[in-house]
Amino acid sequence: MPRFGELEAAIMEVVWSADKAITVREIRDRLARDPAPAYNTVLTVTEILYRKSWLVREKHGKAFRYWPAANRDDYTARLMDEALDSAEDRTAALVHFMETMTPEEMAEVRRALNAAEKAGQGSVHTTGRSPR
Incomplete structure (x- = not known):
């Protein structure tokens, strides 16, 4: 995209x-x-x-x-997904990206992941796309 x-x-x-x-x-x-x-x-x-x-x-x-039809966050998430798809190693690219995050951003990611895990979804997005 x-x-x-x-x-x-x-x-x-x-x-x-x-x-x-x-x-x-x-x-x-x-x-x-x-x-x-x-x-x-x-x-x-x-x-x-x-x-x-x-x-x-x-x-x-x-x-x-x-x-x-979608909000700014959905657009950004789609761009990020596309960028990760272009990486040879999607996980490595994601880890590298996360290493650039501030402690506050990392805390937000942890909260979102914990909430998703508790909800049993395994995913925090709401775009209707299946998680990878």
């Missing part, structure tokens, strides 16, 4: 930050860019994100309203 392109990332930030489903016009108006991209450009990239299943939409009058 490739990272979002620059405009894709900006659109996702707007949608993730919105407190409700929003239209392409609202997305364009909220983009922090000067000059703002053309409406058709924002529409095209928003539709691409919808086809990639990052956005959900519903018809609202003549326009569609969009909202995220």
Whole structure:
């Protein structure tokens, strides 16, 4: 899974930050860019994100309203999973990554793992993907 392109990332930030489903016009108006991209450009990239299943939409009058299909943490987890899949030794790569974590982050990981173990899940994610 490739990272979002620059405009894709900006659109996702707007949608993730919105407190409700929003239209392409609202997305364009909220983009922090000067000059703002053309409406058709924002529409095209928003539709691409919808086809990639990052956005959900519903018809609202003549326009569609969009909202995220997954949150920022889900996106980050997918990127991490993809990166680990590219490693020759997935476990070694994960251990190396964890060695860069702060003590506070490590404590959070331990808490999450303990909670997952107590729940009998063996996994702490909620994306619906099966754990490796």
